[in-house]
Amino acid sequence: MNCRIGFGIDFHQLVEDREFWLGGILIPHTKGALGHSDADVLLHAICDAMLGAACLGDIGVHFPDTDASLKNIDSKILLKKSFELIQKEGYSIVNIDSTLCLQSPKIKDHVPAMQSVIAGILSLPANAVSIKATTTEKMGFVGREEGLVAYASILLEKMSTIS
Numbered sequence: 001m002n003c004r005i006g007f008g009i010d011f012h013q014l015v016e017d018r019e020f021w022l023g024g025i026l027i028p029h030t031k032g033a034l035g036h037s038d039a040d041v042l043l044h045a046i047c048d049a050m051l052g053a054a055c056l057g058d059i060g061v062h063f064p065d066t067d068a069s070l071k072n073i074d075s076k077i078l079l080k081k082s083f084e085l086i087q088k089e090g091y092s093i094v095n096i097d098s099t100l101c102l103q104s105p106k107i108k109d110h111v112p113a114m115q116s117v118i119a120g121i122l123s124l125p126a127n128a129v130s131i132k133a134t135t136t137e138k139m140g141f142v143g144r145e146e147g148l149v150a151y152a153s154i155l156l157e158k159m160s161t162i163s
């Protein structure tokens, strides 16, 4: 078995008058993440981890924010496309571990829905998609609720071809 590890990180600003998309779901909040797409920081970190594990560059290479067709795009589409790119290289996903770093809102109650959406897109059992969350104890830009961060690591395996 040929395994590859990947890591991704993503940041977005939090601003008023934006929908708050996180982990593929819409979360009720006073602010939303700002970006060219729907700015789903968790899905972007997972895309980057996946692409990185396969040494396929990063999300900005495949889905540049200068591409008008990607304006406000649902990041679940980017996740699906990233998954197709690694599948084309012969990889499948073993598991994902991720951490969200945000001051508010509490996302614990939303985690099962996020896991279900992500696992569905990636053809994984929900227990292969770990989503954790932390605050920065009110320190820094995360603590001031100016932005949020997502970190993701992933393990891919490549099935060896029988010759």
Ligand SMILES: [Zn+2]
Residues within 6 Å of the ligand: 010, 011, 012, 035, 039, 040, 041, 044
């Ligand atoms: Zn992003």
